[in-house]
Amino acid sequence: MLQKNIASSSLSFGDPILTAVHRALGEIQGNRPFALTGEDGVRFVLALDGSDDHQMAAFVDGFCGGEADLVISGVRARMMKLTPESDDGAVLTPVTSISAGGPDMARVMEIATALKPDAVPSFTPAGRTAGTAVDLAKLAQRIPACLVSRPVEPTDDDETLITVRTEDVEVFRARLAATLKPVSEARVPIADGIASRFVIFRNAIGGIATAVIVGEPDATAPLPVRVHSSCATGDIFGSRRCDCGEQLQLGLHRLEELGGGCLIYLDQEGRGLGLANKMHAYTLQDQGLDTVDANMVLGFHDDERDYHAAGFMLKRLGWERITLLTNNPTKLTGLAAAGIEISDRLPVVTKANADNRRYLETKARRAGHLLGTAGLLETV
Template sequence: MTPPGSLATEPPSDVTADPRVPGLRQVHRAMAELRRGTPVLLRGRDACLVVAAAETVGALGLAELTHAARQPAVLLLAPVRAAAVLQRPVPHAPDDDGAVALRLPPSLTAPETLRSLADPTAERLLPELPERVTVPPLAQAAIALAKLGRLLPALVAAPATEAAAARLSLLSVDAADILDYPATAATSLTRVAEARVPLEDAPEARIIAFRAAEGGIEHLAILIGTPEKTAAEGGAPLVRAHSECFTGDLLGSLRCDCGPQLRGALARMAQDPAGGVLLYLAQEGRGIGLVNKLRAYTLQDGGLDTLDANRALGYGADERNFLVAATMLRAVGVERVRLLTNNPDKIAGLTACGIDVLGREAHAFDPNGVNDGYLKTKALRFGHLLPE
């Protein structure tokens, strides 16, 4: 028994019951460090890399990174962003590790200039173009960590040692845990709260909140009627995987069709005898986050479409993780579904995660005069099944 006032030397048994928690927790902390402009150390089997986010790092963070580094720092960018900075195509090489490294001359290491290299919406007045150099080990994990933190995938990085990082009290995290994080967090989702919430379009509604083991952001399942009963009897309720959209769902933005899709799905499920499940997923902007979605809007106002705007920021066309949706469906007892979607990728994604998609229910809404180009891009470049 631990004497009063002393510290326990052994953790409670429930703290270490889930072996996934330490890795998830450390990655979550690393995201927070990058967001506040502090460098972190990525550990690999044979190498270490100290990194800082280009859009948040300041003079102190750059000084810490320099003191931890054992080689000159480089700027890591996603290849699509690097092509814009270099003003030429950047062919992908097998050993690039999902990133491009650019040499940073002394004149380009000020925090303000780093942000302009990272963010295509910022003013770019560069005295010279950086030179492409060899990509350091663990670059893929570095880019992945920035994306997990909803930051621009652009990092100042340098090989380092654990001892040097420890002297500066920098957080260290295993690169493998970063790469595994999306799947690990998704499969660790558990129900944390549930309440009956009558909705305007669906009076018989319940909301169930899910949270991952590391305590990150919550995802919601909105159950209309009794879809779990339908599933238990061998039926297939309607299901929609809906990525949250602050601008469309809450503000009524005309730039997208998210608001009408959300309300239309709830109303349609309320009218279906089998009921339905609307998964409200914390994956704003196809997984790039609200801030980056606003940046993408700025680029769209300059002439890019949705897909090219995301790529210009350094993100893929779609960064969502459908394992989140599959885990939530299993948790509410629904594994056979009729999917309410126009997106074939959602069908493929859920099917790959073991959900039995019996059929697709079309879910299209007419253009409003503002989102016409957005809907056209969905059809032509994302392959959505929309009416002509």
């Protein structure tokens, strides 16, 4: 009876959709299996990233009856030429086709992540449910590759696992962004005498985003805005592999010069891949790939960021018309999709250096960033 009372009152303590997905993300981050329900039944899932041979063997034997599939993203499948260029769906292959002699996590991870894996097996379309497992791994900032069971019919035994529905995963990002609320704020004077006020937002599962209000913006005019994704290597340590730290500082100074504005600081490290995967991508870049191909070999899109959160933060602060400081057309479309009216765009172009010139050239040539030539011709 106690368990039933707890279950029946759970709706009072948060959005059940967000709760279910958040719990599934916790299972991925803790290297534990979970259940994913979809149109073809139930699939048990174990994310590869962070798991070992023992866990893989226990999962295959205990949850899959000895028959599990490896599912990878459609992006990686295209990079490995496993599917047509127009196909974006996840693909899968039986684990036995990879390591017939028994669980071999190193071999499975090679197929899932290596630049040039040996003896690649045949893959087939994964379908919606198995493909959603890959999407969840991305949300957890893990390599988008999972072991999945064959579809089974739901049973009461499935209640021992955290269970999430495919349709809940598909709406998670936008639904979570809508829960952002300001929880604290304070005056914070920053470098070069820039007056600012930090407004801290928190979402329904504890995630944090920051709005830095620079100066005293004109409430009657479009708000100058810079949306900046966190970059530990550039913002904190001054990495020369990117231009993020320079863009952060330039953005703050431009906002001050414009009479005030807002810098939205989002936790979307490595274009949404996360810090660990960003380092994996750097390793591939050191082997000769550019920044776009490196992300895609790992199974990610070139840019996995989402701007619904920025849109909701601006609306909560009372602004829906902005002048956006960006070189990235994706931010223009992303904020427009979040209901923000963009009246103008201003560039934020920094000087290239010997370590980031190729990166900037790739952003301009392949990702459509509006850098012109000034930032690439001037070298520091």
